[in-house]
Amino acid sequence: MTTTATAGTAAGPEAGARRAAPRPGRGLRPWLYLLPSAAVLLPLFGYPIYMLGLLSVFDYRQAQVSGGEPTRFIGFENYATLLGDQRFWSVLAQTVVFAAALVVATLAVGATLAVVLTRAGRVPRLLLSLAAMAAWAAPAMTGSTVWMFLFDADLGLVNQVLGIEGYNWFYDKWVTFGIVGATVVWHSFPFVMVTLYAGIQAVPVSVLEAASLDGASAWSSFWRIIVPMLRPLITIVVIQSIIWDFKIFTQIYVMTNGGGIAGQNSVLNVYAYQTAFGSSEYGLGAAIGVVMTLILLAVTLFYIRALYRTGERL
Numbered sequence: 001m002t003t004t005a006t007a008g009t010a011a012g013p014e015a016g017a018r019r020a021a022p023r024p025g026r027g028l029r030p031w032l033y034l035l036p037s038a039a040v041l042l043p044l045f046g047y048p049i050y051m052l053g054l055l056s057v058f059d060y061r062q063a064q065v066s067g068g069e070p071t072r073f074i075g076f077e078n079y080a081t082l083l084g085d086q087r088f089w090s091v092l093a094q095t096v097v098f099a100a101a102l103v104v105a106t107l108a109v110g111a112t113l114a115v116v117l118t119r120a121g122r123v124p125r126l127l128l129s130l131a132a133m134a135a136w137a138a139p140a141m142t143g144s145t146v147w148m149f150l151f152d153a154d155l156g157l158v159n160q161v162l163g164i165e166g167y168n169w170f171y172d173k174w175v176t177f178g179i180v181g182a183t184v185v186w187h188s189f190p191f192v193m194v195t196l197y198a199g200i201q202a203v204p205v206s207v208l209e210a211a212s213l214d215g216a217s218a219w220s221s222f223w224r225i226i227v228p229m230l231r232p233l234i235t236i237v238v239i240q241s242i243i244w245d246f247k248i249f250t251q252i253y254v255m256t257n258g259g260g261i262a263g264q265n266s267v268l269n270v271y272a273y274q275t276a277f278g279s280s281e282y283g284l285g286a287a288i289g290v291v292m293t294l295i296l297l298a299v300t301l302f303y304i305r306a307l308y309r310t311g312e313r314l
Helices: 002-020 026-055 077-083 086-119 122-137 140-150 157-162 173-202 205-213 218-229 231-246 250-255 268-278 282-309
Strands: none
Touching: 026 282, 077 282, 086 122, 086 173, 086 231, 086 268, 122 173, 140 157, 140 173, 140 250, 173 231, 173 250, 205 218, 218 231, 231 282, 250 268, 268 282
């Protein structure tokens, strides 16, 4: 009996180790699940990016489009022209500052209203949700036109309410950016609000009750408990907002009539459009698109890497 028990005890860890050993191919299973999506998304996004990069290394203008001149490979000449253009650097800096302000404003408004939803009654919560969904569902062109009409110099509701006659809100550079930014935030905050509201609702009530019993205030519970638990969701909405706001086009183009007076309100997407289709420099416009893609990729990877260093997982 003793020998049998000893043998069984000795065999126990080995048997446990054998049971705990990962099965072959188990680490590949998540990638197999991603294959159907990858089969659709890679061609859908990969081919346009490939063509964008290919076009950026060619001399491709209206003459080449019409067949009057042959397409000529010029390597990185378009990028050299772009990087040596002071206008490009000015628009890039303007785009970065504008996008950063939009991301912060969108996150602040969305998070605030998400908290309001958790504390509002049933009817106010329903009305706020419907209003947010209406803003989210409105096409960018429609929303931009409505906001332009509100701030119209002659017939605008804002001028009538403020008692101002003939004031042009789209003349000053920074006032124009403020109005366009408000329009973008109006379109974007519902995504942040709904996402964070769903995350807050998923926080266990017992955790918040325990914090309350320990003397934590509502403000302290929000910053010390809810925000850390929502960090993966916050990461998603921040990355989405960075991508959306950095490549903004419709609101700027429509509300400033193509970039404002002397292009003072231009952003990179508008600059690329004007370069490619306004000046017929399609290769140079493609180079601007490649630079934008690389910047967004670098910012996204940097943000995710910073989160991983703090021990967070998406």
